[in-house]
Amino acid sequence: MDQRVTLITGASSGIGAAVARRIAAAGESLVLHARGGPDGEKIPLLEAVAEQAREAGANVQVMTGDLRHPDVAIGLVDEAVETFGHLDRLVSNAGFALNKPVGEMTREDLDHSHTVITGAFFELVTAALPHLIASDCGRVVAISSFVVDQVPGGRMFPATAAAKGAMQAMARTFAIQVAGDGVTVNCVAPGFTEKETSGHSALSHSSWKAAADMTPDRRLAKPADIAAAVAFFLSDEAAHITGQTLRVDGGLSLI
């Protein structure tokens, strides 16, 4: 089998790092991206994830850049193709949550969420389009969120909800566009998911405890729980599933 080339954004911690660890194996080529923290202080974390993936047998290229700049997303795709010759699978995971209700949140907050979440997804799939079509296993997985249609315990993330909801809508229409080319496009919507200490957390320690308590299975998701769903959508077995959003939330969406 040809090497599969997978680009994962936001792979320095949490869900993105778990996806990298989950799919790293001999015969896999990974482009692992993260911002690296505002001043590059988190680049070593991304390098550590890359090293773990190499130890599992994968070929790994590391790239950094702030997705607020559209040329960063385009550059990731270009560099993946330049390095490995093609691009088969895209995991649009980089993102953050903003816990500010309307009245506190600014127009700049809204624009920033749209730029980093919806805008980067748009740039990534636009740049990746010809490569996904050329692949015999084109796959796109976008990491959405429970916040699109839930306000559990009154926790409000309107800017994040708007950006993730727009991304989900775009993913669904993009799925229709490329279905005839054998490319699948799906979203995974995590519930409350454990953060690494290096991760970007929008909640206090006590709020995370309350989040676990309000989740029907009484725990936070582990990043590996989310990575398992992503790996399924990336797999050959999921070739006939497209345009879907899979909630991985311990039942949070049922209450």
Ligand SMILES: NC(=O)c1ccc[n+]([C@@H]2O[C@H](COP(=O)([O-])OP(=O)(O)OC[C@H]3O[C@@H](n4cnc5c(N)ncnc54)[C@H](OP(=O)(O)O)[C@@H]3O)[C@@H](O)[C@H]2O)c1
């Ligand atoms: N954890 C949850 O409860 C939860 C729930 C629902 C959805 N999600 C979604 O799942 C995804 C991963 O979350 P996580 O909990 O694993 O978060 P995390 O550990 O904080 O990781 C976020 C990743 O995104 C990158 N990133 C953030 N802003 C960026 C920017 N402007 N440009 C480029 N990269 C940027 C970070 O890079 P650096 O850290 O290197 O700067 C990091 O690699 C996010 O899209 C999030 O919205 C999370």
